[in-house]
Amino acid sequence: METEVAIEELSNHPKLSWLVRPCERYKEEYGDCTSIKAKFHQYFIYGESRDCSQWKKDYESCINYRKTKDMESLESIIESEKNRRNERLLGHYRNTVWEKRDSPPEDWNKELPEWFEKEREMSFLALKCKELKEGKISDNSTPSTCTIL
Template sequence: METEVAVDQMESYPRFSWLVKPCERYKEEYSECTSIKAKFHQYFINGETEDCSQWKKDYNSCLDFRNKRDLEALDNVITSERLRRKKRLEGHYQNDVWEPRESPPEDWNKPIPKEYAADQDISYLAQKCRELKEGKVESHSMCSIS
């Protein structure tokens, strides 16, 4: 994961400085958030458009840290990232449907039952593994995004 603070310098900066992304990511997020496409999506999903100003503030604070080594600016970005992370994980922490495990089940690595083993041999993944081993896989990209 890329961070604005170099890994070998983490100890000399605040505790959560690893959360701070490279400054360009904040600029990209701001540009994306303020685009017409994003505004339409925000309005369609939430019924209103989002306030994107925090991305701009984070970008400016990140640049202040990068150029001036301003620790207050770094703290501002860290605080913002922690709030963003807390909001993103809110549903996970409020989930009362599942009970968290203390440890994995004792038999978590037992062999696959015989009735499923036959299906495993004819799966798409198994077929592609065989083709790869036999050298039948073509070297062109399988990416469908263009």
């Protein structure tokens, strides 16, 4: 059950409040982090067990915010989410191998090579689109056998 926030109240919320996940996600992450499987994985990857207490703190803060609308609790979750995102992107920011661009290459939208166009014409997706346009199959006549994950 999520707390519904009236549109008028949104202006009172911190700018990055969209980072906050549903409270149940923090509880799930804590459970996942403290499981035997996760502890084995952490030991294998990092050589030690990781600290999972932040997930629990975030869950408790989220529940507190949900019940009392305490802005300090919300701010603490936002700060935690920002730290998680910064940690996840640390490798990207420290990367010195690839040169980062300020704009796309000038020829980013040039035509595809002829061989690629020929292969694309015979793809499963192209054939199904052609059948659909010709009316050989309808949008909802048969369940899809193609799943994109």
